[in-house]
Every structure is written in structure tokens, then in C-alpha cells.
Amino acid sequence: MVFALKKDIDYREAGAYVIAQIIGGVIGTIAAHLMFSLPILDLSQKIRFGGAQWFAEWVATFGLVFTILGGVKFAQNAVPWLVGLYITAAYWFTASTSFANPAVAIARSFTNTFSGIRPVDLPGFVAAELLGAVVALALMTWLLVPGEERASSLQQEAKL
Numbered sequence: 217m218v219f220a221l222k223k224d225i226d227y228r229e230a231g232a233y234v235i236a237q238i239i240g241g242v243i244g245t246i247a248a249h250l251m252f253s254l255p256i257l258d259l260s261q262k263i264r265f266g267g268a269q270w271f272a273e274w275v276a277t278f279g280l281v282f283t284i285l286g287g288v289k290f291a292q293n294a295v296p297w298l299v300g301l302y303i304t305a306a307y308w309f310t311a312s313t314s315f316a317n318p319a320v321a322i323a324r325s326f327t328n329t330f331s332g333i334r335p336v337d338l339p340g341f342v343a344a345e346l347l348g349a350v351v352a353l354a355l356m357t358w359l360l361v362p363g364e365e366r367a368s369s370l371q372q373e374a375k376l
Contacts, residue, residue, distance in 0.1 A: 217230060217234075217346070217349060218281055218284075218285070218349050218350075218352075218353050221350070221353060222353065222357075234318075234319065237317070237319035237320075238319045238322055238323070240319075241319045241320055241322060241323025241324075242257075242322070242323050242326055244323060245257070245323050245324070245326045245327050246326075248327070249327065254327075254329070257326045257327075258326065258327060258328040259325065259326065259328065259334075259335060260324065260325050260326070260327055260328045260329075260332025260333050260334050260335070261328055261332070261334060262328070262329075262330070262331075262332040262333055262334060263334060263337065264312065264333045264334065264337045264341070265334075265337045265340065266340075268311050269311060269312045269337075269340070269341070270312075270340045270341065270343070270344040271344070272310040272311040272312035272314075273310070273312040273314075273315060273316070273340075273341050273344040273345055273348070274344040274345070274347055274348040274351075275306075275310060275348065276306045276310045276312060276314035276315070276316040276345075276348070277316045277317070277344065277345040277346075277347075277348030277349050277352070278348035278349070278351055278352045279302060279306060279316075279352075280299070280302055280303065280306065280314075280316045280317075280352075281348065281349045281352035281353060281356075282352040282355070282356055283298050283299065283302045284298070284299060285352065285353070285356040285360070286298075286356065287299075289356075289360055303316065312341070313331065315333070315341060315345070316345065316348075317345060318341070318342045318345050318346070321333055321338055321341045321342060321345065322338065325338055
């Protein structure tokens, strides 16, 4: 979604990524269940609801998108490492355990393990994730503007 909003990819391609991520997440859930002799799909009963959970998810997603956009700008080859390290850290520092992606939240609704999320709790997570992504995009778009351009923009805003 962020790269579609940046116009780096078109909306059709973004939609294909969304579908692929959701399908991949569900397949990953099935694979994990098969490895641990669990029912292939088992809707989660794990309650993850409320402002603290949603704010934690906003923080997790904001940080992930911020990290990716910074990595793309300054160290593109490091982006896979940055994502892996950030998500590992965010698992520990967020109350939500850092889903940070609607496709991941959807996939985790199909497991009734400690990592699951009740399907009824998904809308709050998805909304927080989308909002966190958009705010990170807005901030990084502003921060990554060359200094002269930002100074000129600030001067114009001051005149208004």
C-alpha cells in the first residue's frame, strides 16, 4: 500500500501483493500447524482487543514502514536485514507482539495458539496498521525531502 501511495508501483500490482501476502500467510499457518500436529486451520480464540493493543500495533507498523523507507533510501541492500531485525525487536517491545501487517493479522486469525488473534479483533488491528503505515509514509516523505526544498517549504508555510 505504501509503495502504491508513493506511486512506485500501481494499484493493480499492490493488490496482487496483498493477495499474495494473505495467501502466503495462511499457507504458512497451515505449514506450522502440520509441523506441530495441530488442526490444519483453527480459528483463534486469543483475545487481542483494546486501545493498548491497537496503539502497540500502530507503533509496530509505523516503525516497520519507517525502517523500510529509510532502508530503501540509504541502504537498499540492507532492507531484508532491517525488516527481520526490526520485527524481532518489535515482537519484544510491543504489547501486540507486532503483527505490523494486515496479511499477518489475517493469517494469525487462523491459529488458536499463543500467536493467534480472534477474527473479531482483526478490524482494530488492520485500522491501526493502515494508519501507522500512512503516518510513517507522511513523516518519511517530509524527512527525506532535500534540505533546501524543506527549508523553502517551511518558509512558504511561515508566510501563510
